[in-house]
Amino acid sequence: MNFQPEKLEHLLIVDDDREIRDLMARYFKRHGYRVTAVEDGREMKRALDNWSIDLIVLDLMLPGEDGLTLCRDLRARSKIPVIMLTAMGEEMDRIVGLEVGADDYLPKPCNPRELLARIRAVLRRTHEPSWLSGDQRMTVLRFEGWELDTRRRELKAPDGQIMDMSIGELELLSVLARNAQRVMTRDQILDCLKGRWMQPFERSVDMQISRLRKKMEPDATSPTMIKTVRNGGYVFTPSVTVE
Amino acid sequence: MNFQPEKLEHLLIVDDDREIRDLMARYFKRHGYRVTAVEDGREMKRALDNWSIDLIVLDLMLPGEDGLTLCRDLRARSKIPVIMLTAMGEEMDRIVGLEVGADDYLPKPCNPRELLARIRAVLRRTHEPSWLSGDQRMTVLRFEGWELDTRRRELKAPDGQIMDMSIGELELLSVLARNAQRVMTRDQILDCLKGRWMQPFERSVDMQISRLRKKMEPDATSPTMIKTVRNGGYVFTPSVTVE
DNA sequence: CTATTCTTGTAACTCATTGTAACACGGTCG
């Protein structure tokens, strides 16, 4: 449900080829989008801090940090949809691209019209309130008095105490929080953590869940926030989650 | 009507080539999905009427009604995500496919692994957190002082105590409460629980009912809320039910 | 560069849930 006033969707293009960048920017502007075009990962990050971006078109080959890495990092802390472009038409790259969390993939050179169609398809599915896709806001997740700062990697308890967490616990909690109220299978959880976490087999999720609960749930026998669904997976059920 | 999150995601494959169909079905089943495979549009519609489908893999070339038309019709009345497959590698077809409302497109023959990755990607962005779009009303059921929160999976007794319940008991109670004052056969109950519960044979309902009553009915010999109808099934008869 | 500590995958064990069978109870119909 979207209560926002009509607004232009803001695309961020990341590509080192200036010509292509400008071409795409003009094309999408003509089709009613707000567009920002930058040339590398550093500028991308700056843009994300300054704007509320709705979708990123990301070239795989970039000077400095490469597209795959950028995409993975991005996915770790926000749900902003990403469409990857690459000159290498290898099948493996496509798969890796998708597994790293991209929402779609296109080989270069690509027809702007097709890219536009895919952008629309992705946006149609992605439309979510800005507090999810928002840059700054996504780094801090709040629920029932808890505060998870994914950038500083800190978890603050309701009593203000800052807890010591391992990367794994933190990532898992962030995935759960981002999918609150939804039953997630172990498989889905692993899927979300792919790249941020070695991906072994399903029982390690149980383990990590157990470790998380030990830190967060006062009464281990009846968890309040992280519930188990037999044969299903886990649900994160804080009373309120926002921002 | 079903408002609860599905445990297994249910894929519907529509392809006229029996071999491919079976191959895909097996592959996805192995990866934890529930799969139904049919060969044309007619069967597809029947399947949609009988099951709660989460995603459709749709071949463009079909006997009878063609994939594009089916997809457009589908999109007109539901949001079920669709991934289109086609043997013709024409670029135009890809674009048309996306414009017609498909969520993704893949040329045939396609690598099952890639298809799986795309299915996951689409499902990931399709399943929005249910508290955003979902019907808030149905999540908390109230009756005679009891409160059943299906989302948080908790049952609160009239005295305010939160009871410890297994998922099975909870699901059963939720089905009963949603059909209050109506006699439900064991068959119907099992039907409602399909997918959310192992679906064995009818006596397990009796068992679960018994376990439920033990928790909810103060006097086991004369149940107040869950009544038995001989040769009929069970009725849930709270004095007042509010959603 | 090595030692120590922290993290996390894996296995083994325990506990909880639930399907299934067996039996008990009670009403119904001949």
Next chain:
DNA sequence: CGACCGTGTTACAATGAGTTACAAGAATAG
């Protein structure tokens, strides 16, 4: 009154989940 049928209940086994323990690997300190 007695055999039968449907339901309630007890008991048990199978499966899944929680947890403890440990070892391998990564990170950190010295």
